Amino acid sequence: MKVLFNCNVPFMLAHGGAQIQIEQTKAALEQIGVETAFLEWWNDRQTGDLLHHFGAPSSELIRLARVKGWKAINTILLSETCNRPRWALLLRRVLIRAAMAAPLPQTLQPRWQAFRMCDRVIVSLEAEKQILVRAYGVQECAVTKVPIGLPEPFLKAGPGPRQGDYLISHGTIAPVKNSVELARLAIEAQVPVLFVGKPFSTTDSYWQQFRQLVDDKWVRYRSHLASEVEMIGLLQQARGFVLMSRYENWSLAAHEGAACGLPLLLPDLPWARERFGPQASYFPREGPARAAATLRNFYQNSPNSPPPKVRLYSWREAAEILRDAYATTLQSGTAAA
Numbered sequence: 001m002k003v004l005f006n007c008n009v010p011f012m013l014a015h016g017g018a019q020i021q022i023e024q025t026k027a028a029l030e031q032i033g034v035e036t037a038f039l040e041w042w043n044d045r046q047t048g049d050l051l052h053h054f055g056a057p058s059s060e061l062i063r064l065a066r067v068k069g070w071k072a073i074n075t076i077l078l079s080e081t082c083n084r085p086r087w088a089l090l091l092r093r094v095l096i097r098a099a100m101a102a103p104l105p106q107t108l109q110p111r112w113q114a115f116r117m118c119d120r121v122i123v124s125l126e127a128e129k130q131i132l133v134r135a136y137g138v139q140e141c142a143v144t145k146v147p148i149g150l151p152e153p154f155l156k157a158g159p160g161p162r163q164g165d166y167l168i169s170h171g172t173i174a175p176v177k178n179s180v181e182l183a184r185l186a187i188e189a190q191v192p193v194l195f196v197g198k199p200f201s202t203t204d205s206y207w208q209q210f211r212q213l214v215d216d217k218w219v220r221y222r223s224h225l226a227s228e229v230e231m232i233g234l235l236q237q238a239r240g241f242v243l244m245s246r247y248e249n250w251s252l253a254a255h256e257g258a259a260c261g262l263p264l265l266l267p268d269l270p271w272a273r274e275r276f277g278p279q280a281s282y283f284p285r286e287g288p289a290r291a292a293a294t295l296r297n298f299y300q301n302s303p304n305s306p307p308p309k310v311r312l313y314s315w316r317e318a319a320e321i322l323r324d325a326y327a328t329t330l331q332s333g334t335a336a337a
Contacts, residue, residue: 028319149315158237159261263305279308
């Protein structure tokens, strides 16, 4: 079995969770004996058995993989879609089903039609799976849930002394993370929050807004830490972990916080409820005043709050589930177009 990895967005243009997932998945698959390689678009002699595409695929890509004799696997992060309100999801489902019933030429078929052409679609959450099945018409047997893993140092870290006076929030400084909004909330609530991460660009206006809020009292900042040991140290000293993102699908940062023994304050979104349920604290859905009070109460109660006790996966465990999905796909027939 040889798997060829492909991705829409070059890592140099957009770092973050998707890059980590691809790199860690590829490394873990190789550790358990699965041959992998990145798709070499310039090499017309490259061979393989499976094309594993990360990101939204095109129908043409799937068709060409079929011509080559490859099975087509897709990992898709339905981060924004699965966190939409129920009415919006219902409307989307009705519109998609109506479009699916209309006979359209191949050149006009929407991109989501490719999901139905794939031999298997990989997601991490049940919420994502249900959207693929109910809204996009993907056969349930063609969707596999594969958890997102953590590196071994985080899995072995455990709780630390938690003697710091700050909450921690680590990840890309970007609008989707509501970094500026959380910084303003920290100032309003007078709660020290340590942000750890980097922007996509230091010339970005959003980054400039964030930098102006850093006062080293309520809003503290450390650049992205490449060292897992350093990151674990900061987490183990923190009183708790806080995230106020607009949407996620499986927050690596939140799981790292849980692995290091921190209580979590998260946005009240389906991904968070699915992963942590009542074991985490949540921001109110509406009202900045209530959000400030929630942040302040979480900070005050965090020294005595326990971390969520949820199943945390290693990248090796995730790779083993994926390997089995590959094997099943190779043994099965081609998905319906």
